[in-house]
Amino acid sequence: MGFWRAINVNGTSQIWRQAVRLRDFFKLHVKWRVADGEAIEAMSQPWFPGWEVTDRAPRADRRITVADLFDFDSDQWKHAKIASLIGQQNAHQIVQHADKPRRVSGLKDRLIWECTKSGRYTVKEGYNCIISRLGMQGGDISWKHVWQWKMIVPKVRMFMWRLLSNALPLAQNLSYRIRTISSMCQRCNQENEFATHCMFFCQGSRMIWFMGELGLRTDDLPLNITEAILHITQGMNEDQISTVCYTLWEIWLVRNDALFQHEPFQPVAICKRVNAWKKRENQGIYTRSPSQIPIIPYEFQVEGWQVVTDASWDTSCKAGIGFLAYRASILQWVNMECLEAEDPFQVEAIAVKNGIDWIKERFSEEGLQKVQIFSDCYNLTSAVQERNMDDLPSWRALPTVAKIIEEMRSYNTNMDLIHVRREAVRPAHELANSARRLRTSYHGRPSVAIMTENGIGMRIEERFFQQVQEAPP
Structure with a gap:
């Protein structure tokens, strides 16, 4: 089926699901430079402006190449054949705008990345393109939103800032600085522990969100933590935003307890603690935890x-x-x-x-x-x-x-x-x-x-x- 025609199904990895979600973005910047058209599958690969995947063609015809749609003798597109495969509108688009195949010695079909002068794709260029589309603008908006959440306990609001700034000591962040530290999530051992995985995609986190007051499914959220939180909080009232923030906070605490103290995972208790946070907030009590931890000053003991x-x-x-x-x-x-x-x-x-x-x-x-x-x-x-x-x-x-x-x-x-x-x-x-x-x-x-x-x-x-x-x- 290939990347351009793939769909998200249960059991696929989160990275693959997000790659499929970004497919439209790649379609804007990736195209084939047509030479003779022999290497380009006309039905499943982007090769002309406005290209879209189609399932109308019979299965036997889905391996047809661009060269099969062009008459090299007359130097014309096979309009009738194209229309029968992908429709009259697409046929007209190809005839008007697609590059004609040319059989030139040494010239081969090539997939190019339009964001670079050379046409070569690099991870750095792809990352910069995606971040410019997803990351920076969303980060500014989210930071403004965080300071507007006046009902949130100050230390939780600061935690939200650190989360949105990617400043938490997650395994993936630490592995960039210390090579001996694994970037793998130690709770599920399935994916790298980046912010969105820790807060939304890890199995325990997904369970907490689904069992919580909001009953959210988080499988298909954006990979970018800023976009994920904006997506969840869009249209929410203050009380619901408060629930989101305290749930994220408790997930972080549970993650630390599991990692450093080997505490058992108890989703019901976690949901109760989120509710306890909100109750104390409504009462104006800004203590860290529902548990009664003694705070100094202590009475100095003479014995012992x-x-x-x-x-x-x-x-x-x-x-x-x-x-x-x-x-x-x-x-x-x-x-x-x-x-x-x-x-x-x-x-x-x-x-x-x-x-x-x-x-x-x-x-x-x-x-x-x-x-x-x-x-x-x-x-x-x-x-x-x-x-x-x-x-x-x-x-x-x-x-x-x-x-x-x-x-x-x-x-x-x-x-x-x-x-x-x-x-x-x-x-x-x-x-x-x-x-x-x-x-x-x-x-x-x-x-x-x-x-x-x-x-x-x-x-x-x-x-x-x-x-x-x-x-x-």
């Missing part, structure tokens, strides 16, 4: 363990981490380590992760106890508390933050990560600075030399309690 962490980093990618472990406010352990990292947020996450790993070893020896872990990195503490990794300042920290969230969940209420002001983590910061500058590491009981060099005392200072109480939400 306290782990104070911090990191140090410079533009040469040299870094250091430090943490101090206190039991009932008395210093028990000191850790400083030098390493290399691409950005400061990544090092902050590693510092917290190392503190958690050390505490896990203590739990294995002494049993489960209450632990409070302190960090001055608000982006990190809020991401862990809310179990939300879509706003992280560094994609490199994603695996580490995911592991922190997993560990925190495994200990339930026995482990808290608390944000404090920088002054509160000064001892840990001094350790991290020393590790970075001196390129040295130390793990062990607090020694006199370490404590003296870094100005560390054996107890948490009284002002530390004040820093916890004054930590911003």
Whole structure:
């Protein structure tokens, strides 16, 4: 049948379905340069202005070439034969406008791309043509629409901007930067994870849309994420647009939970969370999730363990981490380590992760106890508390933050990560600075030399309690 006559059927890939949808676009820019006409199938390939596929010809005649429709002796088209195959109107169009075949030595029929001077098609030229038709204009319109959606929670509106800007850390985007990362969607393992696949085409996403309040089928949406969202929201009222945005948001959260925490897929629960978002919006409550996640400030505990962490980093990618472990406010352990990292947020996450790993070893020896872990990195503490990794300042920290969230969940209420002001983590910061500058590491009981060099005392200072109480939400 070929590309020019193909139809979309169930079971074909999303890429093929979208290629068929773009066929009319290609017909505007692809044509045959007719030489002798022997290589051009007259009934199934674009070769004259206004060409259209026809099924009127008998099956036996559908392999007829352009050369078969031309009388080289009289240098005229076979008008009657053409009309019998594809109709009088098309026959007239061919006679008036089609290039006549010519038998010239060395000249062959050639398929040309009219958007280039050479007539040669390249992926780059095709991409630029399609983007100019589909992408840029739609992106501007959609961005304007996003800011008009005043009813949307601000962080979800920001998520929508990132989605429309193709700025989410999807597998396909990451694979462009890191060759070792696969571009394949890890949820379905069927197609690359680009924005529209993640939000609409992946099997789980399709199920969520169909089961949701809007009951949408998303199989045949445009590949471009901007066009897909505009297509869905066209003619919708504010309440329906709100449903679309919160559904996209929940799909993103579910994707992250499945990828980093191996959470089971529960479409009914997801639809309920979308409704919960809308209910809170109507009530003017702008919290992240229906689940009641405790937000700081916390009441500082005297018993149990306290782990104070911090990191140090410079533009040469040299870094250091430090943490101090206190039991009932008395210093028990000191850790400083030098390493290399691409950005400061990544090092902050590693510092917290190392503190958690050390505490896990203590739990294995002494049993489960209450632990409070302190960090001055608000982006990190809020991401862990809310179990939300879509706003992280560094994609490199994603695996580490995911592991922190997993560990925190495994200990339930026995482990808290608390944000404090920088002054509160000064001892840990001094350790991290020393590790970075001196390129040295130390793990062990607090020694006199370490404590003296870094100005560390054996107890948490009284002002530390004040820093916890004054930590911003």
